[in-house]
Amino acid sequence: MKKIRKFASAHKLNATKVLLICVFAALVLIPLVRMLTNINGESLKSVLSQESFLSLISNSLVATALSTLTVLILAYVLAICVERTNIKGKEILNILLVLPMLIPSISHGMGLVVMFGNNGLITRILGFGGNIYGLQGIILGSVMYAFPVAYLMIADVLKYQDCSPYQAADILGIPKWRQFTSITLPYLRKPLISVTLAVFTMIITDYGVPLMVGGMYKTLPVVLYQEIIGQLNFEKGSVYGLILLIPAVIGFIFDVLNKDKGNSTFVSGKMLIKKNKLRDGAAYIFCGCICFFLMLPIIVFGILAFSKRYPSDISFTIKNISDALRLNAGTYMLNSVKIAILVAVIGVVLAFVTAYLTSRAKTKMSKALHLFAITSAAVPGVVLGLSYILTFKGSFIYGTLAILIMANIIHFISSPYLMMYNSLSKLNENLENVGKTIGVSRFRIIIDVIIPQCKLTLMEMFSYFFVNSMMTISAVSFLSTTKTKPVALMINQFEAQMQLEEAAVVSLAILLVNLLIKGIVALIKKISTKKKVSVFTEEAM
Amino acid sequence: METKQPKLIVKDLKKIYEDKCALNSVSFDVKEGEFLSILGPSGCGKTTILRILIGLLDATSGTIIKDGVDITNAPASSRGMGIVFQNYALFENMTVLGNVEYALKIRKETKAVARERALSMIERMGLSEHINKKPGELSGGQQQRVAIARTMILNPEIILFDEPMSALDVATRISLRKEIKDIQKEFGTTMIYITHDQEEAFAMSDRLMVMKEANIEQIDTPENIIDHPANEYVQSFVIDNLQAKINSLVKYLR
Numbered sequence: 001m002k003k004i005r006k007f008a009s010a011h012k013l014n015a016t017k018v019l020l021i022c023v024f025a026a027l028v029l030i031p032l033v034r035m036l037t038n039i040n041g042e043s044l045k046s047v048l049s050q051e052s053f054l055s056l057i058s059n060s061l062v063a064t065a066l067s068t069l070t071v072l073i074l075a076y077v078l079a080i081c082v083e084r085t086n087i088k089g090k091e092i093l094n095i096l097l098v099l100p101m102l103i104p105s106i107s108h109g110m111g112l113v114v115m116f117g118n119n120g121l122i123t124r125i126l127g128f129g130g131n132i133y134g135l136q137g138i139i140l141g142s143v144m145y146a147f148p149v150a151y152l153m154i155a156d157v158l159k160y161q162d163c164s165p166y167q168a169a170d171i172l173g174i175p176k177w178r179q180f181t182s183i184t185l186p187y188l189r190k191p192l193i194s195v196t197l198a199v200f201t202m203i204i205t206d207y208g209v210p211l212m213v214g215g216m217y218k219t220l221p222v223v224l225y226q227e228i229i230g231q232l233n234f235e236k237g238s239v240y241g242l243i244l245l246i247p248a249v250i251g252f253i254f255d256v257l258n259k260d261k262g263n264s265t266f267v268s269g270k271m272l273i274k275k276n277k278l279r280d281g282a283a284y285i286f287c288g289c290i291c292f293f294l295m296l297p298i299i300v301f302g303i304l305a306f307s308k309r310y311p312s313d314i315s316f317t318i319k320n321i322s323d324a325l326r327l328n329a330g331t332y333m334l335n336s337v338k339i340a341i342l343v344a345v346i347g348v349v350l351a352f353v354t355a356y357l358t359s360r361a362k363t364k365m366s367k368a369l370h371l372f373a374i375t376s377a378a379v380p381g382v383v384l385g386l387s388y389i390l391t392f393k394g395s396f397i398y399g400t401l402a403i404l405i406m407a408n409i410i411h412f413i414s415s416p417y418l419m420m421y422n423s424l425s426k427l428n429e430n431l432e433n434v435g436k437t438i439g440v441s442r443f444r445i446i447i448d449v450i451i452p453q454c455k456l457t458l459m460e461m462f463s464y465f466f467v468n469s470m471m472t473i474s475a476v477s478f479l480s481t482t483k484t485k486p487v488a489l490m491i492n493q494f495e496a497q498m499q500l501e502e503a504a505v506v507s508l509a510i511l512l513v514n515l516l517i518k519g520i521v522a523l524i525k526k527i528s529t530k531k532k533v534s535v536f537t538e539e540a541m
Numbered sequence: 542m543e544t545k546q547p548k549l550i551v552k553d554l555k556k557i558y559e560d561k562c563a564l565n566s567v568s569f570d571v572k573e574g575e576f577l578s579i580l581g582p583s584g585c586g587k588t589t590i591l592r593i594l595i596g597l598l599d600a601t602s603g604t605i606i607k608d609g610v611d612i613t614n615a616p617a618s619s620r621g622m623g624i625v626f627q628n629y630a631l632f633e634n635m636t637v638l639g640n641v642e643y644a645l646k647i648r649k650e651t652k653a654v655a656r657e658r659a660l661s662m663i664e665r666m667g668l669s670e671h672i673n674k675k676p677g678e679l680s681g682g683q684q685q686r687v688a689i690a691r692t693m694i695l696n697p698e699i700i701l702f703d704e705p706m707s708a709l710d711v712a713t714r715i716s717l718r719k720e721i722k723d724i725q726k727e728f729g730t731t732m733i734y735i736t737h738d739q740e741e742a743f744a745m746s747d748r749l750m751v752m753k754e755a756n757i758e759q760i761d762t763p764e765n766i767i768d769h770p771a772n773e774y775v776q777s778f779v780i781d782n783l784q785a786k787i788n789s790l791v792k793y794l795r
Binding site: 428429436437439444449 | 618
């Protein structure tokens with residue numbers, strides 16, 4: 001009897017896993033295959049034989065490589081400034097640095113145009129500039145857009161670095177530069193590879209920045225975007241989609257292999273930071289400059305949103321807000337919020353169930369499901385969007401909010417999934433076994449014990465899904481209709497019609513909504529960790 | 542006592558994983574109210590036995606008989622056994638009280654009864670002043686007491702311990718040792734206790750089971766094992782190790 005029951009329960013777990021694998025396959029792999037089958041010899045030939053084809057590839061690679069390198073160097077230096085000096089105001093800095101992550105990439109591009117374009121604010125003040133368009137513009141915008149992500153990742157690694165190897169090296173009299181090459185670099189190698197791949201993929205697949213400031217310097221995602229939006233040429237678009245898929249997939253595979261052999265070191269001592277006023281002073285200056293640079297677009301939007309007529313008359317008005325509302329910004333904002341909430345709720349549930357099955361109900365299917373759950377990270381948003389058009393056009397779901405929600409969930413699920421996977425893996429492995437021996441079902445243990453312990457991660461996941469859904473312009477740009485359009489896509493439209501003030505209003509509105517969600521999550525987090533902190537100090541005493 | 546049938550009879554228990562044998566046809570029995578230690582190096586099959594006994598793992602073959610009833614295929618929760626895990630596996634989101642009364646609540650015990658029983662168990666374990674604390678606020682020894690209380694609340698006839706002290710410091714170990722023995726006497730509970738610490742096994746057990754590589758090497762009282770070790774292995778793993786420990790201390794105890 002028991003054997004049968006046991007068999008049935010293992011069977012149920014496996015069946016759920018197979019079902020989820022089918023869901024991921026249906027929403028990732030099948031659309032991709034559909035896109036690839038859309039490529040025919042003719043479209044392939046017409047793309048590859050273009051004179052501009054090689055320069056397109058080299059443009060994308062050069063712009064991405066230079067941006068990635070700049071981001072890495074700046075982010076590393078800033079992380080050192082924050083984690084290895086005694087400067088004050090680190091919390092404020094960390095809050096400020098998150099702000100640029102809360103607006104769409106296209107806003108960063110537009111910010112550059114407003115500041116450094118032919119009629120730009122800064123161009124006019126300084127009396128020169130105007131040549132923002134091109135490679136330099138893409139690099140600047142991409143750095144603004146990708147910098148916070150790189151910084152947060154590197155700072156996190158530095159924060160948890162163990163100081164004992166350095167103490168040992170000091171005692172042995174090993175010079176500082178040797179310590180850097182033989183302790184710091186090996187320690188940072190894997191995390192840095194991860195950061196590099198994340199930033200590289202983020203930049204090479206983004207069309208927002210290059211569309212705004214690329215000018216004649218065309219990159220792959222921009223051409224793909226124009227091919228679909230402007231020409232409705234799906235065959236050629238699919239070829240570009242395939243080409244764009246290549247670096248993303250390579251990056252993804254590298255990242256999986258890189259993380260596989262994790263170097264988990266246990267923290268045994270916090271870094272001791274010596275007093276050094278000169279160093280701290282330099283750190284203040286560097287942090288200040290970076291912050292100012294990253295804040296520029298937001299500051300400029302603040303000015304622009306409340307200016308009468310940029311650039312001729314920048315006296316205060318709130319007319320732009322009512323103008324934006326008159327142009328349906330309110331309706332589209334409502335679309336965005338609806339989408340973001342539904343993506344967050346459904347996404348969190350899907351990611352939680354999947355992560356639970358792969359981390360705490362291990363069977364042979366678990367590895368396969370894990371792989372499926374993270375695969376979507378390898379598909380650039382524009383490529384996902386294109387493959388969804390080709391797959392779902394004509395079906396009942398096409399042209400509804402549902403397809404936008406679906407695309408966003410799939411596009412963003414891998415990070416929140418991994419957050420939950422890590423949290424669940426850290427919980428005691430015997431919780432369900434305790435339940436089994438005292439007669440409590442797995443389901444009850446999940447509800448009563450597992451979920452309460454993962455509350456903070458669940459909230460992080462919610463906020464990740466929400467914020468990214470508010471900002472995204474990639475997959476949704478191909479899938480939305482005039483009715484279902486999310487508000488982030490208005491930025492592009494306003495900019496094209498030279499309604500920069502309204503575009504600034506929309507960017508700020510997105511920022512505000514995201515800030516609100518982030519703020520709520522941070523507040524709840526603070527309240528619940530405060531309790532824990534007091535516990536620790538009590539114990540320490 | 543001698544005429545009574547054993548509390549637990551284990552016959553030809555075998556566990557084979559895909560590529561390796563974790564348990565090679567072991568047989569033994571445990572008397573009512575007895576304290577049996579299973580001693581052996583890591584990977585010898587100790588934990589496998591425990592997990593099969595309580596029903597978290599299926600044996601490849603063999604039978605388990607408790608009080609004359611075959612329980613080989615009974616669900617874990619209806620075997621009348623409890624288990625205390627190595628890393629406590631407490632419910633971190635619940636208070637001490639919450640942890641202890643949880644099983645009763647789920648079993649549809651009335652709130653008042655559950656509360657009363659939990660409170661008296663917590664008092665018995667000397668945790669009354671910590672009743673509203675979460676496990677994270679307690680020391681390792683206190684956490685292990687909560688885990689024992691959570692198991693004891695269901696009045697199991699047999700308690701299994703899976704290296705319960707391996708994460709604790711020596712002083713805590715010694716005091717908790719005594720407490721576990723006291724519980725055994727007070728409640729007459731049969732206990733099966735896994736350890737890789739020879740000293741602990743000798744200090745606590747009525748009988749000892751020495752294991753090596755999926756097999757039982759010897760099962761007997763501590764005295765008999767010292768006097769008549771079954772083979773080379775028992776001699777070296779148990780007796781020589783204990784002797785070495787004593788020798789290292791004896792020079793200070795003049």
